[in-house]
Structures are given as C-alpha cells and as structure tokens.
Amino acid sequence: MLVLTRKCNETIRIGSNIKVKVLEVSGSYVKIGIEAPLEIPVYREELYQKILEENRASLISRELDGQYLKEVISRKAG
Amino acid sequence: MKNGNKHPQMLEGIEIRNLVTVEFPYGLPGFEWLKRFNIAEVKDNPLFSLLYSTDEPDISMIIMKCPVAETSEELYKLVRKEIKRYFGANGNGVDIYFVVRLEKGEKKLIANYSAPIVVCRDRMVGYQLILERDLSELICENSNVR
Numbered sequence: 001m002l003v004l005t006r007k008c009n010e011t012i013r014i015g016s017n018i019k020v021k022v023l024e025v026s027g028s029y030v031k032i033g034i035e036a037p038l039e040i041p042v043y044r045e046e047l048y049q050k051i052l053e054e055n056r057a058s059l060i061s062r063e064l065d066g067q068y069l070k071e072v073i074s075r076k077a078g
Numbered sequence: 079m080k081n082g083n084k085h086p087q088m089l090e091g092i093e094i095r096n097l098v099t100v101e102f103p104y105g106l107p108g109f110e111w112l113k114r115f116n117i118a119e120v121k122d123n124p125l126f127s128l129l130y131s132t133d134e135p136d137i138s139m140i141i142m143k144c145p146v147a148e149t150s151e152e153l154y155k156l157v158r159k160e161i162k163r164y165f166g167a168n169g170n171g172v173d174i175y176f177v178v179r180l181e182k183g184e185k186k187l188i189a190n191y192s193a194p195i196v197v198c199r200d201r202m203v204g205y206q207l208i209l210e211r212d213l214s215e216l217i218c219e220n221s222n223v224r
Contacts, residue, residue: 038163051193052108058139058179
C-alpha cells in the first residue's frame with residue numbers, strides 16, 4: 001500500500017482525473033472530498049463489503065431442491 | 079436482445095417467459111469479474127426473476143422487480159442521481175430490481191433494499207447501486223411487499 005502524509009486542504013491525485021482532498025481533521029475523524037468522473041463509483045468500504053456479503057449469501061445453492069425453488073419463486077408478494 | 083446459451087441447473091422445471099442478457103461493466107459486488115448476466119423472467123410471476131452469470135451459471139440469484147410504480151417521484155428522488163450518473167437519463171426506461179435472499183428453513187424471501195440493480199432497457203446495461211439509505215420504508219409504504 002502506498003502511504004502518503006497530507007495536511008488539511010492538501011490533495012492527492014489518482015491518475016489524471018481523480019482528486020482526493022483532506023478537508024478536515026478532527027480527533028479520530030478525517031473528512032475527505034473526492035472528485036472523480038461520474039462513471040467511477042465511490043463507496044464507503046464497509047457499505048461495499050456489506051453488499052458483497054449480501055450478494056454472496058443470496059446465491060442459489062446448487063444443492064437446492066428445484067421443486068422448492070419453483071415453489072418459493074412462484075409465490076406472489078405479500 | 080441477446081440470449082446466453084448456458085443455463086443454471088436450478089432453472090430446470092421453472093418456466094421462463096423472457097430471457098435477456100445484460101452487461102454489467104463493474105460486475106456485481108462479490109462477483110466483479112463477471113460482466114454479463116441473464117435475467118430470466120418467471121412465467122406467471124411478474125415480480126420475481128432469476129439473475130445468473132452467462133459465464134458461470136451457478137452464480138445465480140433471485141431478483142425482485144421493484145414493486146413501486148416506475149413513475150414514483152419518491153423512488154426516483156432517492157435513486158435518480160445514481161441513475162443519472164450511469165445512464166445520463168432521468169430514470170425513464172430503467173428497470174429496478176432488488177436481490178432476494180432465500181431463508182431456507184422458513185421459506186422466507188428477504189430483499190436487499192439498499193443495493194438496487196438498475197438496468198437500462200434500451201442499452202441492456204446494468205449496475206448494482208449501493209445506497210447510503212435503505213429503501214425498505216418507501217417500498218413497504220407503497221406496495222404490499224414486506
């Protein structure tokens with residue numbers, strides 16, 4: 001991992017079009033501003049990890065009985 | 079409309095009324111290397127579909143079409159910015175789905191309302207959004223889905 005030391009209001013550039021700026025440091029919190037192209041998604045890591053785990057837990061198991069799946073998926077909402 | 083040719087074993091016995099292939103430029107969280115997924119709509123059930131990778135069909139999950147009207151202003155207030163980011167549009171022509179987890183013991187389906195999958199019907203391109211806010215309250219207030 002590349003480690004850089006920055007002061008408040010200093011910036012890091014990633015590639016030609018992503019800028020990460022330290023906006024505020026307060027106790028153990030750091031407020032960061034990110035400028036990135038719209039098509040580059042930026043997430044808090046813990047949120048991404050949570051969705052990643054949810055997706056993995058949502059996989060339909062190969063061992064699942066086909067009839068059971070059919071029964072479940074054929075139910076209407078309610 | 080392109081159709082993948084490998085189907086998951088689990089689909090056997092389930093009648094499919096429509097099958098489309100969607101490109102996911104970033105894959106899905108947890109499956110970032112998989113860029114193409116089929117959406118198989120289940121016959122006689124407008125709510126549920128199966129989403130599975132064209133390359134690894136065993137990577138498959140149940141998805142639920144957003145039960146809130148496409149025209150819901152409230153819904154689009156929450157996801158419009160994200161949809162605009164990817165499709166440069168106001169949300170028209172974009173289908174919204176939620177990944178559903180199967181609770182095996184209790185035969186319960188649990189939808190993940192904080193990470194909708196959005197699919198642009200014209201371009202057949204999709205993304206899974208990661209929202210800071212969960213949409214469950216909005217969905218429950220505006221539909222009969224819990």
